[in-house]
Amino acid sequence: MSLPPLRLARPEEAEALAALVGRAYAAYLPVIGRRPAPMDDDYAARIAAGQAWVLEAEDGGLAGLLVLEVAGSHLWLENVAVDPARQRAGLGRALMRFVGGEALRRGLPEVRLLTNERMERNLAFYARLGFAELERREEKGFRRVYMAIPAERLAG
Known part of the structure; x- marks a missing residue:
């Protein structure tokens, strides 16, 4: 799937990013018994730091978002979220290809992330993409x- 170009989020979109994340992670509330960490992130600060990327929907809303940080020798994927109304259409895979390409563009050979061990759908998705588990901890x-x-493998 080819994506429209992703762009850096704008300051006035902080609330929209938080709302998208709230919708995307709501299904995990009963699974993990508390708010997933991305639901409490400071999206205004992420935008100000140039870490939040958005994928606009055809209707002008937000279809998805990424939060990316340079962390030493790798690109850290802090968050990837797709609006639930647009899930299962290949957007997640396309966003992940963008992450791999962005790591390569920045000269970083690897992408790392974390997820909650109870988020089995996420674990399966990342495994299908080729992510290897490094460790589990509380x-x-x-x-x-x-x-x-x-990064090269993720960029496809």
């Missing part, structure tokens, strides 16, 4: 799974 009351993939 942090801030969450059981987290850390994963990595070579």
Whole structure:
């Protein structure tokens, strides 16, 4: 699937990003028993830092978002979210290809992320893309799974 160009989020979109994340992660509330960490992120700060990317929908709304950070020798994928009304249409895979390409553009050979171990759908998705599990640990009351993939493989 080819995406329209992603762009950096604008300051006035912070609330829209938080709302999209709220919709995208709502199904996980009963699964993990508390708010997933991305629901409490500071999207205004992410935008100000140039870390939040958005995918606009045809109707002008937001179809998806990425939060990316340079972390030493790799690109850290802090968050990927697709509006639930647009899920299962290949947007997640296309966003992940963008992440791989962005890592390569920045000269970073690897992409890393974490997810909650109870988010089985996410774990399966990342495994299908080729992510390898690095470790599992408990942090801030969450059981987290850390994963990595070579950027070149993710970019496809």
